[in-house]
Amino acid sequence: MIVMLVAAGLAVGASIVVPMVMQRVVDGPVRHHDPGGLIWFGLAALALGALEALMVFLRRWTQSYASLSMEADVRDELYGHMQKLPLTFHDRWQSGQLLSRAITDIGVIRRFLSFGVIYLIVNVCQYVVVVVLLIRLYWPLGTLVALSAVPLFLISRGFARRFLTVSRQVQDSQGDLATYVEESAHGIRVIKAFGRRHHMFTRFTANADRVYGLAVERARLDSRFAPLYELIPNLSLAVIVVVGAVAVVQDHLTLGQLVAFATLQMGLVWPVESLGWILATGQEAMTAADRIYDVFDTEPTVVDRPGAVDVDRASVTGAVRFEGVRFGYPEGDRDVLAGIDLDIAPGETMALVGVTGSGKTTLVSLVPRLYDVTGGRITLDGRDVREYTLDSLRRTVATAFEEPILFSMSVRENLALGRPDATDAELAEALRVAQAEFVYELPWGLDTRVGEQGLSLSGGQRQRLALARAVVSRPKVLVLDDPLSALDVNTEALVEEALARVLAGTTALLVVHRPSTVALADRVALLEDGRITAVGTHSELLATVPSYRAVLSATADEDEDLAGWADQLPEGRGVAAR
Structure with a gap:
């Protein structure tokens, strides 16, 4: 985790420094017609780009290795725990629900931990650092960017609350569908013998349609909020370009500062746009974790007592x-x-x-x-x-x-x-x-x-x-x-x-x-x-x-x-x- 965060921090740092270099280029060599200065600033920008690419590679490789190892460990633990649970537990639970938790839900958690968590931490840090730099460059526009976080917070709060409920319904219905498919596969001889293929297909499509309907509802909810995450930063950018141009004309900003300001603001578009995706995967991971803990929270009742001893097969008589x-x-x-x-x-x-x-x-x-x-x-x-x-x-x-x-x-x-x-x-x-x-x-x-x-x-x-x-x-x-x-x-x-x-x-x-x-x-x-x-x-x-x-x-x-x-x-x- 430390390696991932350090690599991500260096990559983001390099991407933030590039606009500051552009400011020096515009206000320096470009303004004073100095070709020699352009070469040195160009090399600096190239070095920063190479550093950012290297850090992105290191971060992705590390997070993929760590998340896949975590997924394997959790799946091993879950399977081992299920083996310890009494038959009364397995008598009650559908096998498809257990299968869904052991395969699909753990995969959902892995995807969130490998990408969602890292992006959330990195994007929040990037947002805070960039806003501070923007306020230092030109505080009126920097304050405007900072205040744009308020509607984003309100939108995220409503989205998360509604998405959590629908996401749980989708994952539960997927478990029910997996159970039905498994039972149909095992009972295919009976289905064919009684000529009930069409009847079973009708029941399957009813289950599949429920999964489809809930998944569409989840996608509809996501699509309803996703445009708002794009609209707010783009509106802010439009205001910055217009107001910034006026400020340059009035000598409140240099042209280089405006270029740096606009470039930094454009760098916030992806972190804000990705917020909806991060929240969606986070809610799915939360419901997946709840479903997995439904199993983990069930205590094994048939267990070894403290001080239990092995049966001595050589001396046991079998009474x-x-x-x-x-x-x-x-x-x-x-x-x-x-x-x-x-x-x-x-x-x-x-x-x-x-x-x-x-x-x-x-x-x-x-x-x-x-x-x-x-x-x-x-x-x-x-x-x-x-x-x-x-x-x-x-x-x-x-x-x-x-x-x-x-x-x-x-x-x-x-x-x-x-x-x-x-x-x-x-x-x-x-x-x-x-x-x-x-x-x-x-x-x-x-x-x-x-x-x-x-x-x-x-x-x-x-x-x-x-x-x-x-x-x-x-x-x-x-x-x-x-x-x-x-x-x-x-x-x-x-x-x-x-x-x-x-x-x-x-x-x-x-x-x-x-x-x-x-x-x-x-x-x-x-x-x-x-x-x-x-x-x-x-x-x-x-x-x-x-x-x-x-x-x-x-x-x-x-x-x-x-x-x-x-x-x-x-x-x-x-x-x-x-």
């Missing part, structure tokens, strides 16, 4: 216990989980069964602290999971979700996300367990990029890769949120057989929807209305708990209907992933 666990979402009016007590022994596989919306996914998400309990506690080997560092806990507890998320990277990178040092042999074993060996048939095998969200693969293939990713990390505790729901019956049987061997010695918590998946579990827990109402083996619960039979029979009937329909298909065809 998991839920003690009076309660949980409610911030925007909810009641607890999703209302007093969960459950013990899972080391190496045991526990299945969770319940109707849709009973809280199964929420319960298993509490183990790796994707959410934090609002009451009670969860322990790992007798110690509250909140007393472990998040990174070590999540390396110890691996999770595979029902809706698999794959990133736009290679198969290998997706598999090794939780364990970057995994060997090809370990990846191959995990793929075999998940029945995901189809990856070797892809064009570049493990190095094939799966595309955004893995949409180049089928739902069942994505789910098997997500399962392999959880297996390859060799967790002590494995959380599986119905990871087989998109698999056909035959593939599911093969995966379950391989998983049974993997789960031996690993504590596992399974969210189960299919009755066939219950076979993987040593015990089953029935979750109803946010409480564990029954725990036992599958056979025990089937014989003694009517509600357990009802939950499983509803799913079993659906599976039987699908199987019966598949039996009626021509030979060689079956039911694909559901």
Whole structure:
């Protein structure tokens, strides 16, 4: 910043000195017909011009480097902060709004800091210095130039207040539009399948028209005030030329002084004209900063406690216990989980069964602290999971979700996300367990990029890769949120057989929807209305708990209907992933 200001100050100083040299030229060599004096003054003007050009180059190079570095640092900080925020934050916020803040808003701030701030400081200093020089040259006209700052101040005040409101509306609407475009891109298969292209296009144009209308309103406001910033200095210049000429005739001014006065005044035209642009970019930067601080001001709630320790993977046994666990979402009016007590022994596989919306996914998400309990506690080997560092806990507890998320990277990178040092042999074993060996048939095998969200693969293939990713990390505790729901019956049987061997010695918590998946579990827990109402083996619960039979029979009937329909298909065809 110091280098930029010094360079800018020297450049402006050189531009101010040039009119003073012109005064000496006109009142000296020109007036006295001295050609030799003209040469020396010409060389001086040339040297000042070269100095100004050099300082402008130095200032622009320095400010570009500094502003781009600042932009990168702020973007890194913002992304890192978003990674720390709890899932409850991301559940509420639109991804397009976050994208708009991380890309567009930070760019707006960078442009203002790299140009707007520097020009504002330099132009104000230039204005003050030039006005002082003008008053010294001829105080009546100098005072007139100084007083012209009053209407400029009043115009700027009204412009800034109105532009701030419109600018915020434009940036918010751009975030909404980005969200809509992102959702449409991800849901393009659904849009095409239902033939709703024209409907979605109509909704898009409505969002785009709102952005357009607000942007036009902002441009209209800018164009309404911009001519005033040009009119005032030009009117002042006209008055100076007329009054100054009269003053020269009356010997109150020399011709050289008038030339210097007019040249200095013309040098103020750009600083005044740029004031509107500086104010506009400043208001945009203010609203951008407000939007960014909407994210920064949100405090992470799932964080390491003071004194948190790393999980010792070598000695951890994997005993998991839920003690009076309660949980409610911030925007909810009641607890999703209302007093969960459950013990899972080391190496045991526990299945969770319940109707849709009973809280199964929420319960298993509490183990790796994707959410934090609002009451009670969860322990790992007798110690509250909140007393472990998040990174070590999540390396110890691996999770595979029902809706698999794959990133736009290679198969290998997706598999090794939780364990970057995994060997090809370990990846191959995990793929075999998940029945995901189809990856070797892809064009570049493990190095094939799966595309955004893995949409180049089928739902069942994505789910098997997500399962392999959880297996390859060799967790002590494995959380599986119905990871087989998109698999056909035959593939599911093969995966379950391989998983049974993997789960031996690993504590596992399974969210189960299919009755066939219950076979993987040593015990089953029935979750109803946010409480564990029954725990036992599958056979025990089937014989003694009517509600357990009802939950499983509803799913079993659906599976039987699908199987019966598949039996009626021509030979060689079956039911694909559901």
